[in-house]
Amino acid sequence: MANVVEAVNLSKKYGNVYGVKDLNFGIEEGSIYGFIGPNGAGKTTTIALLTGILEPTEGIVLLYGKPLKQNMMELKKRIGVVPDNPYVYNHMSAVEYLAFFADLYDVEKKQERIEELLSYFNLMEHRDKQLRKYSKGMKQKINIARALVHDPDLLFLDEPIQGLDPTGVKEVRDVILGEKKKGKTVFISSHILSEMDKFCDQVGIINKGSLVMSGSMDKLKKSIKSGIELEIELDKATDKIIDSLKTLEYVKEVAREGNKIKVRIEGSADLRKEISRQVTLAGGVIIAMKEDRVDLEAAFVELTKEEK
């Protein structure tokens, strides 16, 4: 499938400091691309570069195969952007706000589209209320509705679930999946990896302005140390015990620390009984055993920590 977004050697410098450095990645048409990184990693800067709000210091952005800089107006009509906070015209009502942007994008059947979006986000009864009277969650919904008003082919969302209640999170998730169903491409940035795990086809991990990893979600899961970690305290940790544990197919890694052995196991099944048996067969006496579950979130933290 063709890439609708391509970042080629993309860098943004602020003075002598790089906001993002040498980003290279592509996003396939119709996919959901999760852009993950800790706060301050360069996610918002990347979105600003990909949407033409910031000009790169080096490199280029291609949207639908065309350089963004040279085709700015044409390409901007095909994208919708939800920034990290709901910045709205507070003096306007929800209807006026959406109508303004619908006019800006020259949307046909404007009224129908506005009503459709307001109904979808359960804002119909607040349609004529000034946005200054909206709660943060309601503003975020209107912000997403604004980004969708012209039915864009490519949607950028910067931390869209930040500050939302569980219902709001579900609504945003439904929007994203709904867009994918329509064949649209979604770029979503977040620092909540577990949330991204639910719907992303592709992911990019950014840390300190550099891309640590980019590819499919499966590739990410394989590349990071997920699973279970067992810490076994023995009377004496011998090579025989270690070699014996290494023969088990679900054991990924064995490390010795004094009289303790750390065993990393793939998957989430409880295999303590089998491990104990193997240790005993190898002549070991177990004094204590502690289990640590390493989920995707913890693994991501580990991954970005390694880059520091």
Add this chain to the structure above:
Amino acid sequence: MYQIHAIKLIAKKDVMRTLRTPGVYLAFLMSCAGATLSAYFFSVVSNAFSSMGVGLTDIYTSITMLAILGIYALYMAVTSVTTIARERQDKTLEVLFYGPVNQKSFILGKYLGRMAIFILLLLGTTLYITAAGLAFGLGVNETSLKLAILSTLLISCIVSLGILLSTLTSSVTGSIFLLIIFMIAMFLLKVAGIFLGIIPDINPIITIARNMTVTLINVTQYVSPVEYLSIGIDAVNSADLLKYAAGFLYPAAYTGLLLWISTVILKKKGVKQ
């Protein structure tokens, strides 16, 4: 084509926003109150003016219009200088630029929005001044129309200067601060010019200071929008067609240049905080 569409929408949005703020109504009410007082005053002293053979209608219209122009100039300066700074501060500028809007259409939209508000105010005020003049028996003539045209040119200069200053700042407070500094600098320069003009050449330092101030005043007369009103008034008073044309061209060039600089600054500065 698309730019014209965006310009119209941005201008309309600004007009609608302004019409929802009390400032515009306050400025209009102050102008109407001023016009009423002025009409009353001139009707009371009309006999004295008649005996001097001075055209009462002209004086009433000119003084009233100029006083009201002072109110509007201040109002337009403040609203223009905050217009972009507010959008930047609220980060709505960023959201707007995610759409099919570029710097040129944004600046022009802002300018036209401000001018539309002024023209609405001017129409209302001119009608009110005329009505008050008739009500107090002061008569009507074409002076108010001439002054209305001149004031539009002056306000155009003020709005474009306000927009330029607004592009330089990131907050409403900062933009007002910049406007105040600009106004104080212009005022001090004028005062210094007058002061140095009346001091005799008692030592070379004063002569140097005077020459420097005169040069600075000569330069800044192209920067201060108020100077363009003087050019306009001179043009109206003289029957010289060239001067009259220049009275229109100078403010138009000033406006065009400042809006262009604003576009360049906005491009350079970016729309993201």
